[in-house]
Amino acid sequence: xxxxxxxxxxSLVKSFNPDLILIDIDLxxxxxxxxxxxxxxxxxxxPVMYLTDKRDERIIEKAKNxxxxxxxxxxxxYPVLLSDVGLILKQEAKNKTRPxxxxxxxxxxxxxxxxRKVEFDQIYYIKACRAYSEIYVKQGxxxxxxxxxxxxxxxxxxxNLPSSIFIQ
Numbered sequence: 001x002x003x004x005x006x007x008x009x010x011s012l013v014k015s016f017n018p019d020l021i022l023i024d025i026d027l028x029x030x031x032x033x034x035x036x037x038x039x040x041x042x043x044x045x046x047p048v049m050y051l052t053d054k055r056d057e058r059i060i061e062k063a064k065n066x067x068x069x070x071x072x073x074x075x076x077x078y079p080v081l082l083s084d085v086g087l088i089l090k091q092e093a094k095n096k097t098r099p100x101x102x103x104x105x106x107x108x109x110x111x112x113x114x115x116r117k118v119e120f121d122q123i124y125y126i127k128a129c130r131a132y133s134e135i136y137v138k139q140g141x142x143x144x145x146x147x148x149x150x151x152x153x154x155x156x157x158x159x160n161l162p163s164s165i166f167i168q
Contacts, residue, residue: 120166
């Protein structure tokens with residue numbers, strides 16, 4: 001779908017609830033694309049990909065402040081643009097279907113039959129040990145990390161960790 005004015009774009013978004021919006025920052029209107037994207041995202045979180053010839057840092061920073069915003073400059077190569085759109089849609093679908101989890105459940109050393117939740121911010125590091133993983137948890141200032149075990153492999157554990165705060 002294509003809109004020729006911000007009001008038309010708002011109406012289309014309301015009617016069709018798209019998975020992604022491609023928008024130029026320069027609109028032939030008193031509202032720019034960044035303001036339009038911000039208005040659209042007041043109604044719900046829809047990812048926006050800006051297509052623009054603007055390379056000014058202030059404009060790029062302003063665009064980044066809109067929730068779920070992506071940015072690409074003109075002129076662009078259509079195969080690359082299509083690839084970027086595919087990656088964005090895949091990432092957004094992954095974010096929608098994945099529940100928000102802020103920790104892991106691991107065996108409690110005091111009672112090996114129970115599991116204890118370990119918050120992500122308490123994990124110091126994780127070590128692969130054949131078919132299971134050792135998770136080292138922060139104990140407090142100056143104390144050695146506590147070793148806990150997960151019956152999952154490193155690969156399985158890493159799938160449950162947010163890539164924004166954990167690296168392998």
